[in-house]
Amino acid sequence: MSRSDNDITRYDPAMKGSSRAHDDVDWLSPLEEPFQVIGLAWFTEERQYRRLPVVLDKKLEEAVGDSANHLSGAQIRFRTDSASLSIRVRLKGKADMVYMPATGQCGVDCYIGDVDRMWYMATTKYDWMQSEYESVLYQNRPSSMETVTLYLPLFQGIDELWIGVDQGASLSAPPPFASNQKILLYGTSITQGGYASRPAMAYPNILSRSMPLEIINLSFAGSGRAAPEAAQLISTISCPACLILDYEADGDPEEFQITLPEFITVYRTAHPVTPILVVSRLRYSLETHDPAWIREREEQAAFQHKLVRRLREEGDRHIFFFDGSILLGSVDYDECTVDGKHPTDLGFQRMAEGLLGTIRTIVW
Amino acid sequence: MSRSDNDITRYDPAMKGSSRAHDDVDWLSPLEEPFQVIGLAWFTEERQYRRLPVVLDKKLEEAVGDSANHLSGAQIRFRTDSASLSIRVRLKGKADMVYMPATGQCGVDCYIGDVDRMWYMATTKYDWMQSEYESVLYQNRPSSMETVTLYLPLFQGIDELWIGVDQGASLSAPPPFASNQKILLYGTSITQGGYASRPAMAYPNILSRSMPLEIINLSFAGSGRAAPEAAQLISTISCPACLILDYEADGDPEEFQITLPEFITVYRTAHPVTPILVVSRLRYSLETHDPAWIREREEQAAFQHKLVRRLREEGDRHIFFFDGSILLGSVDYDECTVDGKHPTDLGFQRMAEGLLGTIRTIVW
Numbered sequence: 001m002s003r004s005d006n007d008i009t010r011y012d013p014a015m016k017g018s019s020r021a022h023d024d025v026d027w028l029s030p031l032e033e034p035f036q037v038i039g040l041a042w043f044t045e046e047r048q049y050r051r052l053p054v055v056l057d058k059k060l061e062e063a064v065g066d067s068a069n070h071l072s073g074a075q076i077r078f079r080t081d082s083a084s085l086s087i088r089v090r091l092k093g094k095a096d097m098v099y100m101p102a103t104g105q106c107g108v109d110c111y112i113g114d115v116d117r118m119w120y121m122a123t124t125k126y127d128w129m130q131s132e133y134e135s136v137l138y139q140n141r142p143s144s145m146e147t148v149t150l151y152l153p154l155f156q157g158i159d160e161l162w163i164g165v166d167q168g169a170s171l172s173a174p175p176p177f178a179s180n181q182k183i184l185l186y187g188t189s190i191t192q193g194g195y196a197s198r199p200a201m202a203y204p205n206i207l208s209r210s211m212p213l214e215i216i217n218l219s220f221a222g223s224g225r226a227a228p229e230a231a232q233l234i235s236t237i238s239c240p241a242c243l244i245l246d247y248e249a250d251g252d253p254e255e256f257q258i259t260l261p262e263f264i265t266v267y268r269t270a271h272p273v274t275p276i277l278v279v280s281r282l283r284y285s286l287e288t289h290d291p292a293w294i295r296e297r298e299e300q301a302a303f304q305h306k307l308v309r310r311l312r313e314e315g316d317r318h319i320f321f322f323d324g325s326i327l328l329g330s331v332d333y334d335e336c337t338v339d340g341k342h343p344t345d346l347g348f349q350r351m352a353e354g355l356l357g358t359i360r361t362i363v364w
Numbered sequence: 365m366s367r368s369d370n371d372i373t374r375y376d377p378a379m380k381g382s383s384r385a386h387d388d389v390d391w392l393s394p395l396e397e398p399f400q401v402i403g404l405a406w407f408t409e410e411r412q413y414r415r416l417p418v419v420l421d422k423k424l425e426e427a428v429g430d431s432a433n434h435l436s437g438a439q440i441r442f443r444t445d446s447a448s449l450s451i452r453v454r455l456k457g458k459a460d461m462v463y464m465p466a467t468g469q470c471g472v473d474c475y476i477g478d479v480d481r482m483w484y485m486a487t488t489k490y491d492w493m494q495s496e497y498e499s500v501l502y503q504n505r506p507s508s509m510e511t512v513t514l515y516l517p518l519f520q521g522i523d524e525l526w527i528g529v530d531q532g533a534s535l536s537a538p539p540p541f542a543s544n545q546k547i548l549l550y551g552t553s554i555t556q557g558g559y560a561s562r563p564a565m566a567y568p569n570i571l572s573r574s575m576p577l578e579i580i581n582l583s584f585a586g587s588g589r590a591a592p593e594a595a596q597l598i599s600t601i602s603c604p605a606c607l608i609l610d611y612e613a614d615g616d617p618e619e620f621q622i623t624l625p626e627f628i629t630v631y632r633t634a635h636p637v638t639p640i641l642v643v644s645r646l647r648y649s650l651e652t653h654d655p656a657w658i659r660e661r662e663e664q665a666a667f668q669h670k671l672v673r674r675l676r677e678e679g680d681r682h683i684f685f686f687d688g689s690i691l692l693g694s695v696d697y698d699e700c701t702v703d704g705k706h707p708t709d710l711g712f713q714r715m716a717e718g719l720l721g722t723i724r725t726i727v728w
Contacts, residue, residue, distance in 0.1 A: 119652045120698040197702040288483045334484040338561040344709040
């Protein structure tokens with residue numbers, strides 16, 4: 001079926017999937033000033049849209065693969081008075097996920113306002129059969145200087161990205177954060193944002209709208225295996241505000257019980273007093289039908305809790321445990337995912353609300 | 365890019381998009397006993413997966429088009445002790461929406477349990493490049509008789525649907541509802557379920573898990589224009605518990621102010637005391653940037669409120685007004701959609717929670 005045969009868009013033009021900027025737009029690269037690209041720990045050195053260094057340890061390269069190019073957590077920030085804003089993107093691949101719309105996997109989200117209150121503006125609309133798109137995020141906005149934040153694709157890489165503003169529009173650097181400290185997350189497909197409807201709804205990105213700090217999301221779908229090489233690499237990121245370890249959901253339970261203490265040991269060698277928050281996994285809806293899932297979750301949570309308690313007793317007062325099984329609520333937790341495991345926007349909102357207080361407490 | 369090149373599924377097998385039933389499965393048609401198909405007002409007479417009669421008034425046919433085949437609100441109910449459950453579907457078209465995953469547009473959701481507590485079990489996984497799929501919803505369930513509810517695709521029609529159970533499994537009719545009265549909704553793309561991540565998360569379908577009544581969703585994306593022919597047709601549905609009119613979001617504001625009183629008049633002629641709930645539209649996130657959206661929303665809500673008040677003063681004690689602008693909350697209502705207008709699962713959950721008390725009050 002060709003795109004033009006789409007019955008829904010024939011009846012509802014608002015549901016169409018593309019829009020084009022008008023001609024008198026300046027196309028600018030966020031690689032240049034005054035744009036600020038955050039959420040990519042090696043961006044300042046390498047100027048690459050990538051979550052890990054370009055050259056990786058071989059073992060790590062195999063584990064994370066292309067996921068290092070996926071831009072979960074990356075943001076572009078700037079101030080402008082442009083009445084319109086457009087975006088042009090060349091993706092590394094096409095939308096290809098059954099549980100996640102193209103907007104969440106490959107789209108860009110736009111918010112207006114500073115970190116005390118960022119307002120949702122728009123998500124890119126595009127023909128998701130293509131790997132390149134151009135989309136108008138807004139137009140006819142009253143001409144006052146505002147901070148714009150763009151959230152980049154959660155499960156896709158980009159080769160090129162251009163930002164279109166009206167000719168003659170003013171541009172300046174965004175306001176600074178509260179400090180140059182960064183919140184670091186290490187996790188799995190869930191923490192990477194599977195399956196949010198749009199990039200800004202991955203839970204670390206929701207948190208970013210309540211925390212005036214840079215958040216760096218080092219979560220790799222299916223590859224949150226916590227090799228010592230990963231812990232070593234994350235240890236090289238300067239000025240950590242905290243490290244959140246939320247990778248129980250992937251991989252083998254026995255392997256997890258080996259990698260978690262190893263990961264903490266490696267990280268502690270480099271950062272003796274940085275707060276570490278160990279988050280156990282969500283309740284899967286499957287556990288209502290198969291008690292084996294409950295047992296595994298409870299055992300793994302107990303293991304993590306005990307490990308953190310032991311480390312605290314041994315003198316590490318900067319490590320904490322969070323029981324992730326409470327995050328989706330106790331009444332209708334089974335409604336929060338699209339496959340029994342990966343949260344929807346509903347699940348991610350609950351995760352962010354549930355974690356916010358704890359993260360503020362250990363970071364501030 | 366071929367499906368096998370999908371990098372995400374290479375690294376995370378749990379994110380793969382297909383599964384096949386084993387061989388010793390009986391494939392049964394829900395068109396036969398003991399299956400119950402609900403949510404399709406003309407199903408009993410016509411045995412068609414369709415939300416409107418096969419033959420339509422010409423004006424209505426043009427307005428609703430293929431949307432009448434989309435199965436938003438349709439459910440298949442039965443009881444079984446089968447340890448596994450599979451489904452095989454031939455869709456009328458492929459997944460083709462940028463803001464909505466294939467699961468929400470074309471998938472099937474499975475819940476286990478009776479209306480006092482239905483537990484989410486699974487959503488069909490399939491290769492969304494295809495228009496036919498077979499998917500295992502569960503297997504290895506302990507063999508007790510349970511009520512199964514399947515929610516059908518929100519924005520797609522089906523030509524064929526087969527349910528696969530283990531050979532020798534018992535099947536029986538589902539428990540009856542509290543009465544044979546039906547909750548009727550007339551609405552737009554939002555009420556049809558754009559853009560839920562899976563069928564059961566459209567707000568009328570969420571409500572169905574808290575209300576032991578059949579719900580019939582007559583919402584047609586882009587076509588909620590409320591022609592008198594539509595009102596006439598809906599009047600022919602017997603045993604209405606209430607009629608919810610939630611179609612302000614589509615169409616022209618001036619047209620709406622003509623069609624709404626006409627629709628009510630037509631419906632009242634046939635159903636003088638059936639509760640009617642008029643729901644004004646959600647807050648769009650656009651209104652934070654353009655006050656014209658606020659004015660229009662407030663004017664339309666005032667119109668609806670005034671109309672309902674006048675009708676009540678004239679003696680109709682069975683018509684009510686609900687201010688839909690409160691449904692997404694006052695703090696972060698802008699976070700609840702994927703395009704500023706159509707709710708995600710987060711928005712739909714808030715809509716269902718916000719409306720439940722009122723609907724119970726006017727129906728019970």
